[in-house]
Amino acid sequence: MARQSDTRARIQAVARELFASQGVRDTSLRQISERLGITKPALYYHFASREDLVRSIVQPMVDDLERFVAARERTPEHDAAGRRRLLEDYFELMWRHRDVTVMVVRDLSTLAELNLAERMFDWRRRLIVLLLGPEVSATQHIRATVALGGMSDCTVEYAHLPLEQVKGAAVEAAAAALGPGTPS
Template identity: 75%
Template sequence: MSSDTKARIQAVARELFAQQGVQNTSLRQISERLGITKPALYYHFASRDDLVRSIVQPMVDDCERFVNACEPGVETRRLLEDYFDVIWKHREIIVMVVREMSTLAYLDLGRRMFEWRRALIGLLIGPEPTREGQIRATVALGGLADCTVEYAHLPLEQVKPAAVEAAAAALGLT
């Protein structure tokens, strides 16, 4: 029962954070939306910061797991498709971050995101990249991430094929 309540709190908080921003969402709003008391919410999360960290942590874990599991020589289109799947899974969190950039401070998210991007760029363009290759890879990965934000409301099967194809084109693949 307790983990179910915790999951419900996180789901409502994700929704409100994405709509209003983290700073504009109070724990009272979350508890009222859930129909629970504020002390009941505090039982599960000591503060809004704890709640935000609990929401962001699964994305951090999945992205780090993904980047660490990628091996040099992985097929480029496969890497793009798999990366899209990971970030699509966490699109609500990405929307939340884009809406309120201060969210990047949680779990040192800004630094981590740049590290993930650099590692993936290295995998996409190899150990001796040209400046053009770096720029193309940045556009490809950034474009995939932007699609998860801009088209988060659409079904995956409508977004992923076009997004991956555009990322591949940015890399010069046909």
């Protein structure tokens, strides 16, 4: 059993690397199996299809984001320190999954194939409510979108730098984007 899970993990690691560098659509299962030195039928033993393989790589991020937002909704913090913690923790979550974000951004059709687009917009809307409350102006909503989206972009654009260097600057910029009129 351990050997099966090792092979499965190796397949996911190689696929993640190829998907991020070439895009999901431009990476064949044959390329993945050749890189691993296994047959395509052996790959199909572990994953029924390319979509199944992609889903297995993306699902941990989906699950983590859902748990993150749901946990924050159960114990919201509405003061400035709580908002800052939310931004910091969100950044760290996105940093852990930056390879998946690169993969998805490189081939946006992955969002549609896995029905992720609406879920991502839903998480963002829920995070905005946690940051600013349920009643926000269009300007506040735009600022929060810039804050959250900018932090996510930084996890990809600056992935080659140390976490501490990127996180501090990204969270500070996100907090500034929220603006001085952020409700407490």
